[in-house]
Amino acid sequence: MINYQHILAVVELERDTQPALSRAQEISDKTGATITAMLVVYDLSYDMTTMLSPDEREAMKDAVTKEHASWLSEHLRQLGFSHIDIVVQWNNRAFEAVIHHVIDNDIDLVVKATKRHDDLASVIFTPTDWHLLRKCPSPVLLVKEHDWPEGGQIIAAVNVGSEDDEHNLLNDKLTVIANDYAKLLNGNVNLVNSYPSTPLNIAIEVPEFDPDAYNNSVKHHHQAEMAGHAKKYGITTANTYVKEGLPEKVIPMVAKDIDAELVIIGTVGRVGLSAALIGNTAEHVIDELDCDVLAVKPDGFVSPLANKK
Structure with a gap:
């Protein structure tokens, strides 16, 4: 079960209401965690x-x-909000102040509000949001101004078709967290996985290549892996989605179709080119979502700001 002891809610001067504080309070009421309201000026x-x-x-x-x-x-x-600790720090790079506070004070969860675009149904993420997603060692919950209803839909975005150990460990972590939030909010867990389309260049360059057979093979592999993963965590087949396409298209599409309240996604843990590829995928997914997002790092992640002051 979620064992949050200390939640950091990021306050923003330009907001009359503070959705991050409201969501932090909601989680605190259910976990007993203390809340610190942080303002960077x-x-x-x-x-x-x-x-x-x-x-x-x-x-x-x-x-x-x-x-x-x-x-x-x-x-x-x-x-x-009368029983919340206050921290005000001077820094022209807000994300650095937040991350240093997280590291120095063993923060379990950072909650920050996102910005809605006035004319579009999308959410705009600020540079501070992106820096926190990439560099904050604790989970980062980016929230909108809405309630979390009883019986709401929660998505864990997994990559069950991978043979990569880091991906598999992250799949387990995301699914455990999704189940924990479902218990916390009396919600329902859904698992979403995408698989790639048949590479067009292979179909063109190799005459004997059967794209339909290849596509079915990939699809059945992902479905079988998903079934095994879901069974391990007590999630019914009806709440699993295995769809062809890019994750940045598939995950937001399913989130919209089931009216998800929260999507839980893993973000980069490696360094180098593989980190850039994994990180970009996660960020493209997040950029397309119109609901709350919980970004989780793999175990062992060390923030690039850990040794910088």
């Missing part, structure tokens, strides 16, 4: 004060930080 005029003495610059920074701490305390009181 920076005044661009600070860059123009090079003629001031170091002490004067420091005084300016302290004054801005204290002012925002007072604002945050009052803002939380007005929103009804």
